[in-house]
Amino acid sequence: MPSPAAAIAQKAYAHPMTAPRWGDEAESRSPIDVVARLGIVASYARNAEIFGEDQAADHLYIVLSGAVRICKLLGDGRRQIETFCLAGDVFGWEMEPRHRFSAEAVSECKVVRIKRTILFSRAADDAELAHALWALTASELGRAQSHLLVLGRKTAQERVATFLLDMAARAGSGQGTSGIEVTLPMSRQDIADFLGLTIETVSRTLTHLEEISAIALPSSRRVVLRDGAALRRLNS
Amino acid sequence: MPSPAAAIAQKAYAHPMTAPRWGDEAESRSPIDVVARLGIVASYARNAEIFGEDQAADHLYIVLSGAVRICKLLGDGRRQIETFCLAGDVFGWEMEPRHRFSAEAVSECKVVRIKRTILFSRAADDAELAHALWALTASELGRAQSHLLVLGRKTAQERVATFLLDMAARAGSGQGTSGIEVTLPMSRQDIADFLGLTIETVSRTLTHLEEISAIALPSSRRVVLRDGAALRRLNS
DNA sequence: CGATCGTTTGATATTGATCAACTCAAGTGG
DNA sequence: CCACTTGAGTTGATCAATATCAAACGATCG
Structure with a gap:
């Protein structure tokens, strides 16, 4: 079974005849090259903000290289990093129209951006894509819950x-x-x-x-x- | 828009002509009575285990009355409660076949159980239900992320x-x-x-x-x- | 009325935070 | 090529927040 990220990338950009495949092949070849062809690739310098808290959430991102931190800030500057996203990880995907956290480049990094509207409309009549997006949210939830145990106890x-x-x-x-x-x-x-x-x-x-x-x-x-x-x- | 719990309850049990409505009406009347007719209602005594960690996850639950705690344990007995579920909240819904946490009755409580298989198969070709289930996971994620900030900082x-x-x-x-x-x-x-x-x-x-x-x-x-x-x- | 469970309060210990100095590696410009 | 600077990391001394240990309190129930 391909990873959620692979399924999403494929769904969003697949053409009947030229659909690039990612996932099965990703392990053996270089997934970076494959995905880089798919969408809008953006590069960010170390510590650059990819998006901020409360900003409009109109893209989903897949990390190609480098690392990204997802974080929340308290009024006085205290910071909690929710998770680190490494190559292959997806971030920025939310139900609400605005981000509830910010994303910053931990290191020099490359990401692919996929328009939220594309995914959203396609998910409406594509059960497989909808499932992939849901699986993504569910695995994030699992990660967050494990981290609650770490932070709490x-x-x-x-x-x-x-x-x-x-x-x-x-x-x-x-x-x-x-x-x-x-x-x-x-x-x-x-x-x-x-x-x-x-x-x-x-x-x-x-x-x-x-x-x-x-x-x-x-x-x-x-x-x-x-x-x-x-x-x-x-x-x- | 009805709450996710309402949408799920409706989808799972709706008959063409007699579909009970929950959600809009729930605020004004008693949602408990409405839902109680829908499925298998179970009662649990204070501190009773509803399901345990690693147990098969074949039901989804909606709290009718009382409160439920969702928790994880460490080997030496340290415990982290992930969330409390009050009337109207849904719990036990997961992607994996086994629960990653346990659920216990905080107080004397009543819950409705809905078979996971029913929801799972219906979600495959019912976009609206799939969306409700996803929304549920997403809102859980949001809650967990806010709690990470609480516990961490x-x-x-x-x-x-x-x-x-x-x-x-x-x-x-x-x-x-x-x-x-x-x-x-x-x-x-x-x-x-x-x-x-x-x-x-x-x-x-x-x-x-x-x-x-x-x-x-x-x-x-x-x-x-x-x-x-x-x-x-x-x-x- | 005594037993029990949950809660509060007190005294002390401990973990991790804070404040501060120092080290080290990687530039940068003379 | 070498001072000088800068940012990240380490180490040390001390402090404070919270945990731990212990006792008392107060409801509830048989």
């Missing part, structure tokens, strides 16, 4: 461990001899705002995990998960 | 204030002379597990809000919102 160590395992599973980086290596696209501040901690606590916790040799930190943005079992133990 | 006072305002908006209780009165169906422990706090902190915070006369506590389960503005200020 887990300790700093557990939060960081959960985050690292999650990133490893998603970015699915190289299996080195001494563990899975993950390259984090986001800053410590981003991680802190995602996990409901401060930048100092994130830093200290990473250092501590290194001390107990659960992880290694070849550089600040690269993490090697040495002892997955230990991390998973911190995950309950 | 708000102080105990702000959490409690947000909770009280939210309950007042949902339960929409009586406008007394000295403020809006809300009757909380859940215990302090439930509130604590919802807000990511301890029972003692919830209690102390309520006492403090009473001291600054933002609220009054005629009894432990009844709260009068005296100074809505003060509470909203704590909401950022």
